[in-house]
Amino acid sequence: MSKKITIYDLAQMLNVSPATVSRSLNNHHSISDATKKRILEKAEEVGYRTNKFAANLSNQKSNTIGVIVPRLNSYFMSTVLAGIEQVANEVGYNLIISQSLESEEKEKINAKTLLDSGVDALLVSLANDSKDYKHFEHFTTRKIPLLFFDRVIDLPHCPTILIDNLSAGYEAGKHLIEQGCTNLMHISGNLKRKLYEDRYKGFKNALLEHQLEINDYTLIETDLDPKNIQSVIETITGSPKKIDGIFVASDNYAANCIKELKKAGIRVPQDIKVVGFNNDPVSEIISPNLTTINYPGHKMGVLAGESIIAHLKGSINLQSTNTILLRHQLITRESSSN
Amino acid sequence: MSKKITIYDLAQMLNVSPATVSRSLNNHHSISDATKKRILEKAEEVGYRTNKFAANLSNQKSNTIGVIVPRLNSYFMSTVLAGIEQVANEVGYNLIISQSLESEEKEKINAKTLLDSGVDALLVSLANDSKDYKHFEHFTTRKIPLLFFDRVIDLPHCPTILIDNLSAGYEAGKHLIEQGCTNLMHISGNLKRKLYEDRYKGFKNALLEHQLEINDYTLIETDLDPKNIQSVIETITGSPKKIDGIFVASDNYAANCIKELKKAGIRVPQDIKVVGFNNDPVSEIISPNLTTINYPGHKMGVLAGESIIAHLKGSINLQSTNTILLRHQLITRESSSN
DNA sequence: TTGAAAGCGCTAACAC
């Protein structure tokens, strides 16, 4: 902002008051069309650009929405962000995006920075690490709307958007059982996060319902980082009772599992059937194609964006809606077929 | 920002002037440690939060960097963004990210919005569509640093960060030739963008150097969207001379090609050898594993972030550096083996 | 329909 043409300059050029210029620029109704037109044209002509700093200061709002995600470079998350960005962009909101990199510490700092930056609202998907949520209180006390998606926590007045992980887990388990698996394993993400806990619970429910054994091999908690996959493979191959069905909490990890299992001479789906999660494009690239749960990331982003913007514009009150559940769907492919 | 405690409030509580408070908060040297401490403590105690709008207005800077990318949900791009975010976050810069969705129109609007938002600098990867670059002139005339990465354009005073696509294309072609391919094809992205043009040029150079024929089947231009892959497969299978080597401008597309080729009964690498681009994780998931060119996305993001921030802090002058070339690398895997 | 003027909260030049 250095070629400083202000509303004062415009006012002077046109022999009107700055107030009139300001009103015209904001399309205020109490200005005659004639002067409005005159001012707008002049503004265009001299290349006037509004100074948002000043407008923000005066308005106490920024037309900016803050986003905190664990990391933005996963297929799922970047898809969600793309959805949020799209709707925000359309209605003229800016998006400030920051990553917690799974660290509660960074999440806190990010929240603080975004608060200071004067975001009008905050969208959050939690870090695995986070146990304490005081850093979000500043937002609620200041009545800055706060919405959680995917990795959520139940905070008063904060709506959440997610899928029904419990039933998704159940469906995955049930499907494997129906395909004839009797010795099942779940490879989970960080169980501190409710979505992973729920997926496991649902999965376990399916086992219980079919009177299948639950033992030390039923659940492995991981960070879902393929780097550390080897120990998981060893656990699978080392199980006393041969494992014949695996439900993995992410497609990416599942694809890597399949790859390593194949290397270890274990056939998928003949020896072990696999169900992933997310419906990542990789699920259709891996051979065999991966059975998975479709998780509508883009839609989630769009919905999160739309909800928060509608709330900001006053057209709906988010505080009352507490949870929005998106529809998921089991997609069966080769990795679990008979 | 509704629980409004200002520096005036603090000043009053402590019987000092607002200026002293401001200076203390900014750790100005001309303030005695004693008062500084007193003020900082009080600020903490009453939960004072600085109002960035006011600070920005006064400073004429926002500590914010704008980013425009074609879309943020590709593996490569989200990796770059993760890199940018990481360095920006570390030094207290915010990132406003927007997508052009490959449309010049949206790119223009995004640029305008970011300009108005008062970003201190702008990082851009161009939309395929863009032919006109006037929308970036506002930045250069206002001396707002502008840096292009990946999909770049040569604008005066604007540094660019990219890899040597010419030699990357050459290496890919040469590799296929060395593997015994004689009838080669390149599946390119939008040739309006120089990086794709360069990849093809390099590839062609390899063919010319080995006196291989260049014909209508040597080059297919696509949007690299797997949705429209079928026509490409038909072109491949319909070629009068059997194509035995393909260089694809993205791993994702290459993986889908391999998948479809396999469906069509064509064996990779026996019948056709394939080289991709990016070293996307999918390249190690697809079977056969994909030979590819490693493209250091995260590093590119980090470098872009570091460069622009160093420039903003005055420690280097970016205008003089015109182009930063990152090192790429051919990674040979099964898809091109003998 | 338009204008005058008082903020919005912070910074920094200039005094003391």
Next chain:
DNA sequence: GTGTTAGCGCTTTCAA
């Protein structure tokens, strides 16, 4: 080392 004060550029109440 600290205080006074004049901006930064826009919005908006109140008055005309």
